[in-house]
Amino acid sequence: MSSTHSPSANDTIPSLSDLEKTCWQQLDQSIHAHGSADSAFRNMTVATCASRGADARIVVLRDVDVAHKYVWFHTDARTEKVLQLEEFPQAMLLFWNESEQVQFRLTVETRLHTDDYLADEQWKKVHDGSVRLYMSELMPGSVQDSPYPGFPEHIKDGTITTEDRSSARLNFAAIECRVLCMEYLKLGKQGQTRARFQYEPVSKMTWLAP
Numbered sequence: 001m002s003s004t005h006s007p008s009a010n011d012t013i014p015s016l017s018d019l020e021k022t023c024w025q026q027l028d029q030s031i032h033a034h035g036s037a038d039s040a041f042r043n044m045t046v047a048t049c050a051s052r053g054a055d056a057r058i059v060v061l062r063d064v065d066v067a068h069k070y071v072w073f074h075t076d077a078r079t080e081k082v083l084q085l086e087e088f089p090q091a092m093l094l095f096w097n098e099s100e101q102v103q104f105r106l107t108v109e110t111r112l113h114t115d116d117y118l119a120d121e122q123w124k125k126v127h128d129g130s131v132r133l134y135m136s137e138l139m140p141g142s143v144q145d146s147p148y149p150g151f152p153e154h155i156k157d158g159t160i161t162t163e164d165r166s167s168a169r170l171n172f173a174a175i176e177c178r179v180l181c182m183e184y185l186k187l188g189k190q191g192q193t194r195a196r197f198q199y200e201p202v203s204k205m206t207w208l209a210p
């Protein structure tokens with residue numbers, strides 16, 4: 001797939017709707033491209049609310065539904081972020097493309113999927129190489145006396161068995177993120193370009209002063 005470029009202040013200013021399309025296209029490309037310029041939005045920061053304050057961490061963008069404006073990430077169902085999202089489902093997803101100097105901020109409403117059809121569909125996308133991420137024998141985030149790699153000893157060099165996949169599945173959570181609003185910011189020597197694409201409660205696109 002060919003690379004799509006965000007406009008700089010030197011380029012012709014695109015229409016808001018063309019810009020919005022490009023943003024979603026870039027997110028979608030990121031999940032299919034590994035290690036190339038197109039994968040710049042593959043990692044994102046998920047900022048959550050917690051009763052003790054704000055929290056944030058990096059996760060991998062796993063799925064994008066351009067037509068319905070949903071994005072997905074995967075995690076261990078026992079992690080702190082899952083507890084936080086159960087209590088406060090709204091979150092911010094933050095993306096940064098260094099080479100394009102573009103930031104996306106997505107305001108999302110999340111839903112956790114652990115044992116339904118949608119979780120099963122997402123689980124099918126988890127390659128054997130990533131199965132061990134869901135095989136920790138110890139509670140994620142729990143205090144330990146010494147470093148722990150996050151999976152059982154036999155997984156280290158061995159192949160993943162059907163039993164391994166089944167036990168990992170029990171810890172798997174797919175997080176559905178319904179995008180309520182996307183904010184675009186591009187930095188440039190000639191100035192910045194900022195826009196907001198709102199989807200809910202009403203659909204509205206607008207330029208913003210940076």
Ligand SMILES: Cc1cc2nc3c(=O)[nH]c(=O)nc-3n(C[C@H](O)[C@H](O)[C@H](O)COP(=O)(O)O)c2cc1C
Nearest residue numbers: 043057058059060073074075076079080081082141
């Ligand atoms: C590049 C990178 C990618 C990561 N991807 C994920 C991911 O897809 N899912 C995940 O749960 N944690 C991922 N992590 C680990 C999280 O940042 C975090 O440390 C972990 O999920 C525990 O977070 P929590 O205690 O806030 O739940 C990633 C970390 C890095 C540095």
